Amino acid sequence: MTTASAPGKVILFGEHAVVSGITALGGAINLRAKVTVKDRPGCLLIRTDDLVLRGFSFDLSSGQLSSPQAANATRYIAAVVREFDARNIQVEVESDLPLAAGLGSSAAVVVAAVTALSRHQGQELSDKEIAATSYRLEKEVQHGLASPTDTALATFGGYLSVSKEISALDLLPIEIVVGWTGVPHDTKYEVEKVQALRRDHPDLVDPIFQAIGTISERAVSLIREQKTADLGQMMNINHGLLEALGVSSRELSELVYAARGAGGALGAKLTGAGGGGCMIALPGLGRTEALMTAIRQARGVSFRVNVGSEGVRMERDP
Ligand code: PMV
Numbered sequence: 001m002t003t004a005s006a007p008g009k010v011i012l013f014g015e016h017a018v019v020s021g022i023t024a025l026g027g028a029i030n031l032r033a034k035v036t037v038k039d040r041p042g043c044l045l046i047r048t049d050d051l052v053l054r055g056f057s058f059d060l061s062s063g064q065l066s067s068p069q070a071a072n073a074t075r076y077i078a079a080v081v082r083e084f085d086a087r088n089i090q091v092e093v094e095s096d097l098p099l100a101a102g103l104g105s106s107a108a109v110v111v112a113a114v115t116a117l118s119r120h121q122g123q124e125l126s127d128k129e130i131a132a133t134s135y136r137l138e139k140e141v142q143h144g145l146a147s148p149t150d151t152a153l154a155t156f157g158g159y160l161s162v163s164k165e166i167s168a169l170d171l172l173p174i175e176i177v178v179g180w181t182g183v184p185h186d187t188k189y190e191v192e193k194v195q196a197l198r199r200d201h202p203d204l205v206d207p208i209f210q211a212i213g214t215i216s217e218r219a220v221s222l223i224r225e226q227k228t229a230d231l232g233q234m235m236n237i238n239h240g241l242l243e244a245l246g247v248s249s250r251e252l253s254e255l256v257y258a259a260r261g262a263g264g265a266l267g268a269k270l271t272g273a274g275g276g277g278c279m280i281a282l283p284g285l286g287r288t289e290a291l292m293t294a295i296r297q298a299r300g301v302s303f304r305v306n307v308g309s310e311g312v313r314m315e316r317d318p
Pocket of ligand 1: 015016191274
């Protein structure tokens with residue numbers, strides 16, 4: 001039996017602008033996906049148990065699905081199984097990460113599966129190889145859409161600065177609260193919408209992208225110097241700019257305003273592509289519980305997470 005786990009992620013600053021080469025800042029979070037590979041002669045079975053889809057299984061050899069959604073959730077594992085030409089195994093997936101929420105759940109599953117399956121077959125892949133293989137597989141399943149950020153964060157952990165290149169940043173973990181609207185988001189749709197807006201109004205959208213890039217760069221030193229009030233302000237400005245780009249939604253805005261109001265957050269913004277999915281908020285000192293309650297009262301699901309968490313790792317057998 002071989003088990004590996006990999007973290008999800010949040011984009012702290014710079015979503016959408018990064019598509020046009022502007023700097024974004026992302027961090028791995030301590031919500032993880034865990035993949036276990038067991039020998040099971042004559043069988044090729046995938047079981048998952050995550051926040052959205054509980055307890056279904058998919059028998060790759062017979063093509064039997066226990067629920068129609070299983071096809072979607074198991075596409076990633078099936079791609080990894082094919083890549084390693086694995087047989088006579090059972091793959092189990094457990095994830096803390098909601099699906100289609102912008103928290104990098106598919107990347108975490110792919111990275112953990114690539115790591116567990118390769119190790120189960122006696123291969124020692126480097127982190128660089130794990131990240132490259134996982135990115136290729138995630139992109140294949142998503143028909144070319146995946147950005148390398150999610151698989152890089154799931155592999156290396158910590159914080160990454162992303163522009164045309166991806167580079168690791170040495171920063172201490174910070175605690176934030178994630179609020180999930182429960183509304184699935186569609187990254188491709190939101191990216192195309194913003195890029196169309198840019199084509200129609202480059203004179204308006206380019207300065208917005210530039211301002212977002214300045215925020216991402218400024219945020220790095222604010223995290224380093226632990227200037228949380230200023231960091232919160234950067235989140236608020238970034239959210240306003242994302243609103244201007246048209247990627248917020250009523251549900252996201254309600255969570256953002258509840259976080260800043262009753263939740264006493266130092267700052268709050270949507271994270272990822274928008275249109276649904278999640279927002280993030282920076283708690284005031286000793287106000288984390290109040291912040292989580294405020295988000296729940298605004299009908300969101302709240303998670304307390306550490307940003308800058310560890311990347312992929314092998315887990316000991318129970
Ligand atoms: O929604 P997510 O977390 O997959 O983030 C998408 C981030 C974008 O900047 C909108 C797109 C991208 O590829 O970087």
